Amino acid sequence: MKLIFTTTGTDWDSKMDPRFGRTQFFFVYDEESDKIQTYDNTAIENEAHGAGPKTAQKLSEFDAQVLITGNGPGGNAAAVLQTTGTEIYVGAGEMTVREAYEAYRSGALKKFGGV
Amino acid sequence: MxxxxxxxxxxxxxxxxxxxxxxxxxxxxxxxxxxxxxxxxxxxxxxxxxxxxxxxxxKMIPVWESETCSLCGNCQEVCNFNAILKMGDRIMIFPELCHGCYACSELCPTASLPMQQKPMGxxxxxxxxxxxxxxxxxxxxxxxxxxxxxxxxxxxxxxxxxxxxxxxxxxxxxxxxxxxxxxxxxxxxxxxxxxxxxxxxxxxxxxxxxxxxxxxxxxxxxxxxxxxxxxxxxxxxxxxxxxxxxxxxxxxxxxxxxxxxxxxxxxxxxxxxxxxxxxxxxxxxxx
Missing domain, CATH: 3.40.50.300 (P-loop containing nucleotide triphosphate hydrolases)
Incomplete structure (x- = not known):
């Protein structure tokens, strides 16, 4: 399983970024290969409009099955994520990446209901 | 005055x-x-x-015509507002984000984005x-x-x-x-x-x-x-x-x-x- 976290940094102890569209980083974890990949999304600050769908489009390039985030995407971003079938889990905004992963594994995160 | x-x-x-x-x-x-x-x-x-x-x-917004679209992605490149995105083999339009500037429509090489009226007020x-x-x-x-x-x-x-x-x-x-x-x-x-x-x-x-x-x-x-x-x-x-x-x-x-x-x-x-x-x-x- 490949998971994507919205984060404020690039390692397991980084704080999560509760925002989806304007998240600072993606932290991509591939469970099979135990490999980590990060993506710097900070350029999104220059987008006055449509940060959500833009970030969702970027996210789709990583082919992850699961997104773990804080507040959850807005309607436009959710519509984009729906086309890729990404499962979304929310409520991890105040955790570290490690805690968020553990919370996901133990079923403590809420599944995002969609648009 | x-x-x-x-x-x-x-x-x-x-x-x-x-x-x-x-x-x-x-x-x-x-x-x-x-x-x-x-x-x-x-x-x-x-x-x-x-x-x-x-x-x-x-206001005027683009409508996607999938039959003629070549999926070149030019529309998303010219949009300043992320109001139109190419996702795989489809084009997604976000009417609320669209400023009705016609750029995607006018610059579409296959004319697959005609503009259409949308009530706004x-x-x-x-x-x-x-x-x-x-x-x-x-x-x-x-x-x-x-x-x-x-x-x-x-x-x-x-x-x-x-x-x-x-x-x-x-x-x-x-x-x-x-x-x-x-x-x-x-x-x-x-x-x-x-x-x-x-x-x-x-x-x-x-x-x-x-x-x-x-x-x-x-x-x-x-x-x-x-x-x-x-x-x-x-x-x-x-x-x-x-x-x-x-x-x-x-x-x-x-x-x-x-x-x-x-x-x-x-x-x-x-x-x-x-x-x-x-x-x-x-x-x-x-x-």
Whole structure:
């Protein structure tokens, strides 16, 4: 399983970024290969409009099955994520990446209901 | 002659001044009052009249024609607002983000993005004596005020001669809707209040109208509360303080009852008269 976290940094102890569209980083974890990949999304600050769908489009390039985030995407971003079938889990905004992963594994995160 | 009533800070008295000024001036000449705060128009609460005209307003958005599309992705490259995205083998359009600029449509190599009307609001034109009142109202869930403000001003330009006085009740703030509402004005009246918040936002508003190259004056509402920082600022910047409207409980009560103020409150009549004279002087070529 490949998971994507919205984060404020690039390692397991980084704080999560509760925002989806304007998240600072993606932290991509591939469970099979135990490999980590990060993506710097900070350029999104220059987008006055449509940060959500833009970030969702970027996210789709990583082919992850699961997104773990804080507040959850807005309607436009959710519509984009729906086309890729990404499962979304929310409520991890105040955790570290490690805690968020553990919370996901133990079923403590809420599944995002969609648009 | 277009006079925009703007503010920076919300709730300083734009609508109060606009409606009183328009009604006052309409006692002796034709006046058009235009409510351009299309996200929450409220001048209509104070001016009644007979409906003369109303029409739905539309913005133009692209529609994707999948049969002819080559999925080149040019549309998402040219869109400044992320309103159109290529996701795999489909093109997604986000109508609320679209500014209707036609770029994706015009630059589509296979002409697969024709533009189509989308309802965004309604324009109403009422008449009462020498006062014409035009207001537009954005539909719920629409987030682009600028196209509706633009079309409302075009209606006003097409319906009235240039020399008629038009009072433009503008949106608060200093972002795109305010720019659209004030860019064609001959004079901008900035309404503020004598508080730190009022001063802070006045400075932003002054910076905005200066960049637009507009002539402007300041009206100080709720005079008597707060401090004298706004007056000191205006004096230091050489900004003309056109009138002071006092802070009075009776004003709030009259306003809350949906009544115009100048007929009941002498200080407001005096301020309104002074501003009307300033507008006439400006129209005559002075400033």
């Amino acid at each position: 277009k006079v925009a009533i703007a503010s920076g800070k919300g709730g300083t008295g734009k609508t109060t001044l606009s409606t009183n000024l328009a009604r006052f001036m309409a006692e002796s000449e034709p006046v058009v009052l235009v409510d351009l705060d299309v996200e929450e128009p409220n001048s209509g609460l104070f001016v009644a009249g007979e409906l003369f005209h109303d029409e739905p307003k539309y 309604e324009l109403k034109h009422l008449r009462s004596g020498a006062l014409d009142f035009v207001e537009s109202r954005l539909m719920i869930s629409e987030e682009q005020a600028v196209p509706l403000i633009h079309q409302t001003l075009r209606y006003v330009d097409e319906s009235f001669s240039p020399e008629v006085v038009k009072i433009l009740d503008s949106p608060p703030g200093t972002s795109c809707p305010v720019i659209e509402a004030t860019r064609g004005a001959d004079l901008v009246i900035l309404v503020t209040e004598p508080t730190p918040f009022g001063l802070h936002d006045l400075k932003l508003a002054v910076d905005t109208v200066r960049r637009l190259g507009k002539e402007f004056v300041v009206v100080l509402n709720r005079y008597g509360i707060g401090d004298d920082q706004v007056e000191q600022y205006c004096a230091a910047e050489g900004i003309h303080l056109a009138a002071r409207i006092p802070n009075q409980r009776r004003i709030a009560e009259t306003y809350a009852a949906g009544k115009l103020l100048y007929r009941e409150i002498p200080e407001v009549a005096e301020a309104t008269d002074a501003i009307a004279s300033l507008i006439h002087a400006h129209a005559a070529g002075g400033s």
